[in-house]
Amino acid sequence: MAERRGEDVVSEFLKQNPHLAQWVESLRGQCETNKQWRGRKEFILRNLESFPTVLPDVSSPSLDRLLSLSMVWANHVFLGCIYPQSVMNKVNEMAEGIVVDEIQVRKTRDEIMGKGKRTATSDKEMDNSIKKLKAGNTEVESKAGGRAAVRSGGSGTFKCGPPPQAPTEHQPFFNRLYKAVAWKLVSAGGFGPNLDHFEILRACIESSKASLSCVFVPLKDIPDLPAGRAQKEGQVCELRCQTVYMGTGYGRDEDSARAMASKEALKIFQSRKVTVKICRRRFRGKDVEDLVLVDDQLRNSGFPPALAYPFQADQQPSPS
Amino acid sequence: MGVPAFFRWLSRKYASIIVHCVEEKSKECNGVRIPVDTSKPNPNEVEFDNLYLDMNGIIHPCTHPEDKPAPKNEDEMMVAIFEYIDRLFNIVRPRRVLYMAIDGVAPRAKMNQQRSRRFRASKEGVELQEEKKKVREEIYQRGGYLPPDEIKERFDSNCITPGTEFMDNLAKCLRYYIAERLSNDPGWRNLTVVLSDASVPGEGEHKIMDFIRRQRAQPNHDPNTHHCLCGADADLIMLGLATHEPNFTIIREEFKPNKPRPCALCGQMGHEIKDCQGLAREKQGEHDQFADSVPVSEQEFIFIRLSVLREYLERELTMASLPFPFNFERSVDDWVFMCFFVGNDFLPHLPSLEIREGAIDRLVAIYKDVVHKTGGYLTENGFVHLERVEMIMQAVGVAEDNIFKKRKEDDEAFKRRMKEKKKRLKAEQRPAFLPTGQFAPQALGGRAIPQPIQNARHTAFDMRMQGMDQRSRLCAGPSDGPGTRGEKRKAEDSDSEPEPEDNVRLWEDGWKQRYYKTKFDVDASDETFRRKVVKSYVEGLCWVLRYYYQGCASWKWYFPFHYAPFASDFKDIKGMFMEFETGTKPFKPLEQLMGVFPAASGNFLPTTWRALMTNPDSSIIDFYPEDFAIDLNGKKYAWQGVALLPFVDERRLRAALEEVYPDLTPEERKRNSLGSDMLFVGKSHPLCDFVRELYLTKPSEGTEMPPELCHGIQGALNLDEEPILPDNPVVSPVPLLRDIAQNRAIGIKFKDPQYEEGFVFKAVILPGAKIPSKVLKPSDWEKSNRGPWKPQLGFNPNRQQVHLDQSAFRALSHNMNRDRPRDGLYSNAPPPGNYHGGPYRPSHGGPSHGPINAHVPHFPSKFLSSHLKELNTQVLTAQEGCAQTGTWIPIGLFLCILFFCVLS
Structure with missing residues (x-):
């Protein structure tokens, strides 16, 4: 467990340096929660050696600097504050190895006011740091032990799963797409089996100024298929638009798989309206939260397992 | 208090506390403005002794007004501030003291709010600037016209914080202003002016309170002083009640919602920045004579009479059959205390108490219910009985669950109503059904020549079928092509703004755990942390009440969380608070700036x-x-x-x-030091010679002010290093204004009376104070058969009804219809013939005739006669105008003759 590990490091360190224990507790702020203090204590102790002038029980400017940086880190992680880039870089470096679980997603003022300039930098940040470790994915975490646990600056996403506001953000686009598809089908003479489904979907999406991404995986490479399946050959195709999952299809070759997936996707557009939702589905043997496009009919079958997962830092969907 | 809703709630519930101000406007004669003589009796039919100005409420609207173009530079701002004070002075006309208090460094408890305001303001300023720039460029590209952007720097309202150069400059300007008025304005002649600038620590309104408190605790204080406090903050009402002075009035600008604002780019009314088109300015009036006047009426002022509020509260709070004697003054203190639960500047409000949801009424009901069991009042002289407060809190806590559920229901119902309203509005915009085909409406003047109707029945059939078709398609869903209706609905869906997510969901079970988890990031099991929050909040309540009744107990204390606990969490709070740390010191001005400014406002610092x-x-x-x-x-x-x-x-x-x-440079060091209040009087004031004498003898330490010289006001006087002295000219710090060559004012440092440590200011009505007569209609009036109730409209209970005398009638008939002097007073339609010579003909005999009194609204007579005079002058100027055009006629004739001569 993440939290255990961090605590272990701290308690181990304090066991070796018992003279620090009392002193470091005196640095705790009066309104800090246990969780916040645990993280900050680790931050201070881990960086103690790079501040050689800091002596326990003596307040000095260098101690204040260390405290200040620890507060920058804590304010960023727990309160959602953003500091100038140079400060952020420095703190991220210092925070390497600290693991904090369940960080709250907060929206900064700039985000609320609709300034998108943050996303670019936070994406970059995402690559070299881990946002959030849920107790559970221990494999990833142990590999990432050397990385800093820093919340993403702006986008509010964390490692697994789409940001909670994503459905509302994507909904207007799919409302437009719905309209485009409806008109296109009208001019093509209505929905039916003899259409070039992929072409229709692609044209509609492009007329809505977005692009369709297809991911192909050979059927045999997919885990968790029902055991009774006879067929082992062929391709599976998954369609996404703006990271929102639209459909999966199977075929002998890539083209037919794609056509089948498009047909599935167009079926969704046959209902009264389409909705973007966050749903659970399987991905590589694990349950993940994914953004999917659904119609207003309730289905009980669930979704086929995901072939790609765009909400993971180190896995981007490969657009075709 | 950061609760704008509080005043709205108060003024709706207790409507009679508000009296509109009568303001005598200055007149203009031949282009020269004649100042109002404020030494004349107050037109509001009441005389005030002391006027206190919470200057920050004046500085902000004068430096960055919302409803008119901003002043161009600092000098104009100063002049605007002076004019604003003049205006207030003219309305209130204080006879003894004018106290101006600018916010100095605030207690630490206020710092969090200040920080959040300034961080936001700085960001908002930058955003506004960016938007302006963007729109400006767009408009230029489209070929629009905009007045050139003044080169002036953006006025950062953050500079209205103690320690900045701006505030230092403002203090200098106000000294000049005071000296000027004391020297030249007859209304100021016998006035004592105290200026507490930003270098004196404390918030403006609390410095004022400290002054009042310390004056009324000394024996020479006049218990019947009539105080008037100017400021818009709702907590001034609390402060006023907390003084227990019987005559206390608050004056503030009347709040008018949705006032039109000029566009920040082109300065014209009627649109916002984002809709600015860059069109040429429209002429205001036929000859653009109204160019500089704002189309809305000038902001007006209202009085809030706390004595009337006390009457209301007395009715509401009086309780019979208590186990202890009922004391109205104590219950007022409890009421003030309970209002703090709903919101104040120093603590976040309890999640279950929303003023809009009638939180104060709820608290009062609970209070009256619980006070039987508590064995006494919640507070005493600003000290809190925690075990009694706990009982109130627990009673609120019991209701909490229902409050949250009710809030959600109301919220949903409101949303539903709004949605339906929107739908209705949308539906009204266009007809539900339009005939098609040959019946389709056609634009007038179009090219199409109207065709004769052919086969009308068939077309009607088609249309009917089409309608059915559409309906069936709607039912089947839009699979076969989107119908027009289907599209509409989708557009609506995407229009609706996304709701901010709410993870706490206070209306669902488990709300407490979720609240602590989301807001504080602690688990439900973390009881220690929860107690810590409650303890801080309890300390906060004690601190705030003490702040209002005794002054700042600790400059260091603050509430170290962003959220409040629940009322139900206030358990076993009795031992939670003992005493505040003593001997704490306020920040220095520049230190405070470092504490409240964002880095973007760093330009105000070294x-x-x-x-x-x-x-x-x-x-x-x-x-x-x-x-x-x-x-x-x-x-x-x-x-x-x-x-x-x-x-x-x-x-x-x-x-x-x-x-x-x-x-720090020497100048910055000076700005960073703590200053002192200043007292100013004019030459004719009895205190003037005393102060003059002090400057001659130069005593090394403070001298007590003789109370008999200044209406019983006491305090210590200390010599000023750069004093304003009579007959020494005062240089004007504002280039727009002249130096004072003939100075008649004198200034000296002033210090409020000091009391030994641990002195408790008593929250009681002073002996000798006369309670003002009741204004509200007694509840048993009907029973007493005293005739119809005559409500009191202003300050004067015996306000004169209007009477028109002979000259007034002459003026009226002069201005009304001169041709038909016998007709009805106000109507142009001729009355029926048999009315002529009837008994109702307005005779010039006297005011006793019924109809005249009935028609004339109840103005105070002085007021009306001044209006009539104004009418008269208008007529006179019109006649002058005629005379001028008259001179043009001969010239015209002369030219005509000349013209004819040339022709012949």
Whole structure:
């Protein structure tokens, strides 16, 4: 467990340096929660050696600097504050190895006011740091032990799963797409089996100024298929638009798989309206939260397992 | 108090507390403005002794007004401030004291709010600037016209914080202003003026309270002083009640919602920046004579009569059959205390108490219910009985669950209503059904020549079938092509704004756990932490009440969380608070600036200080985030949400500043020092000679002010280093205004009376105070058969009804219809013939005739006669105008003749 590990490091360190224990507790702020203090204590102790002038029980400017940086880190992680880039870089470096679980997603003022300039930098940040470790994915975490646990600056996403506001953000686009598809089908003479489904979907999406991404995986490479399946050959195709999952299809070759997936996707557009939702589905043997496009009919079958997962830092969907 | 809703609620519930101000306007004669003589009796039919100005409420609207174009530079701002004070002075006309208080450094408890305001203001300013720039460019590209952007720098309203050069300059300007008025204005002749500028620590209104408190605790105080306090903050009402002075009135600008604002780009009314088209300015009036006048009426002032509010409260709070004697004054204190639960500047309000949901009424009901069991009042002289407060809190806590559920229901119902309303409005916009085909409506003047109708029945059939078709298609869903209706609905869906997510869901079970988890990030099991929050809040309640009744108990204390606990969490709070740390000191002005400014406002600070806000190696860099999270907390807009800013570590701040203190210039050092209140009087004031004598004898320490010289006001006087002395000219700091060559004012440092430590200011009505007569209609009036109730409209219970005398009638008939003097007074339609000569003909005999009295609204007579005079002057000027055109006629004739001569 993440939290255990961090605590272990701290308690181990304090066991070796018992003279620090009392002193470091005196640095705790009066309104800090246990969780916040645990993280900050680790931050201070881990960086103690790079501040050689800091002596326990003596307040000095260098101690204040260390405290200040620890507060920058804590304010960023727990309160959602953003500091100038140079400060952020420095703190991220210092925070390497600290693991904090369940960080709250907060929206900064700039985000609320609709300034998108943050996303670019936070994406970059995402690559070299881990946002959030849920107790559970221990494999990833142990590999990432050397990385800093820093919340993403702006986008509010964390490692697994789409940001909670994503459905509302994507909904207007799919409302437009719905309209485009409806008109296109009208001019093509209505929905039916003899259409070039992929072409229709692609044209509609492009007329809505977005692009369709297809991911192909050979059927045999997919885990968790029902055991009774006879067929082992062929391709599976998954369609996404703006990271929102639209459909999966199977075929002998890539083209037919794609056509089948498009047909599935167009079926969704046959209902009264389409909705973007966050749903659970399987991905590589694990349950993940994914953004999917659904119609207003309730289905009980669930979704086929995901072939790609765009909400993971180190896995981007490969657009075709 | 950060509760704008409070005043609205109060003024709706207790409507009679409000009296509109009568303002005598200055007149203009031949282009020269004649100032109003404020030494004349007050037109509001009441005389005030002391006027207190909470200057920040004046500085803000004068420096960055919302409803008119901003002043161009600092000088214009100063002049605007002077004019505003003049206006207030003219309305209130204080006879003894004018006290001006500018906010000095505030207690630490206020710092969090100040920080959040300034961080937001700085960001908002930048955003506005960016938007302006963007729109400006767009307009230029489209070929629009905009007045050139003044080169002036953006006025950063953050400079209205103690310690900045602007505030220093303002203090200088106000000294000049006071000296000028004391020398030249007859209304100021016998006035004592106290100026407490930003260098004196304390918030403006609390400095005023301290003055009142300390004056009324000394034996020479006149218990019947009539106080008038100017300011818009709702907490002034609390403060006024807390003084227990019987005559206390608050004056503030009347709040008018949705006032039109000029566009910040082109300065024209009627649109916002984002809709600015860059069109040429429209002429205002036929000859653009109204160019500079704002189309809306000037902001008017209202009085809030606390004596009437006390009457209301007395009715509401009086309780019979108590186990202890009922004391109205004590129950007022409890009422004030309970209002703090609903919101104040120092603590976040309890989640279950919303003023809009009638929280105060609920609290009063609970209070009256619980007070039987508590065995006494909640508070005494500003000290809190915690075990009694706990009983109130627990009673609120019991209802909490239902309050949250009800809130959700109301919210949903409101949303539903709004949605339906929107739908209705949309439906009204266009007809539900349009005939098609040959019946389709056609534009007039179009090319199409109207065709004769052919086969009308068939077309009607077609249309009917089409309608059915459409309906069936709607039912089947839009699979076979979107019908027009289907599209509409989708557009609506995407229109609706996304709701801010609410993870706390206070209306669902488990709300408490979720609240602590989301807001504080602690688990439900963390009882220690929860107690810590409650303890801080309890301390906060004690601190706030003490602040209002005794003055600042601790400059250091603050509430170190962003959210309040629940009422039901207040368990076993009795031992939670003992006493505040004594001997705490306020920040120095520049230290406070470092504590409340974002790095973007660093330009108000010395260079090396500023560097501490941006340098990654600074030991206080964590105080200055660039951007910060805002928790909407159930609200809709960012400015309503909670800004999650980190708190300032006082020790680290002081330590960091110690190193840069040597970098201050002498001038900055002076700005950073704590100053003193100043007292000014004019030459004719009895105190003037006393002060003059002091400057001659130069006593080394403070001299007690003789109370008999100044209406019983006491305090210590200390010599000023650069005094304003009579007959010494005063140089004007504002180039627009003249120096005072003939100065008649004198100024000296003033210090409020001091009391030994541990002195408790009593929250009681002073002996000898006369309670003003009742204004509200007694509840048993009907029973007493005293005839119809005559409500009191202003301050004067015996206000004169209007009578028109002969000259007034002459003036009226002069201005009305001169041709038909016998007709009805107000109507142009001729009355029936048999009315002529009837008994109702207005005779000039006297005012006793019924109809005249009935028609004339009940103005005070003085007021009306001044209006009539005005009418008269207007007529006179019109006649002058005629005379001028008359001179043109001969010239015209002459030219005509000349013309004819040339022709012939």
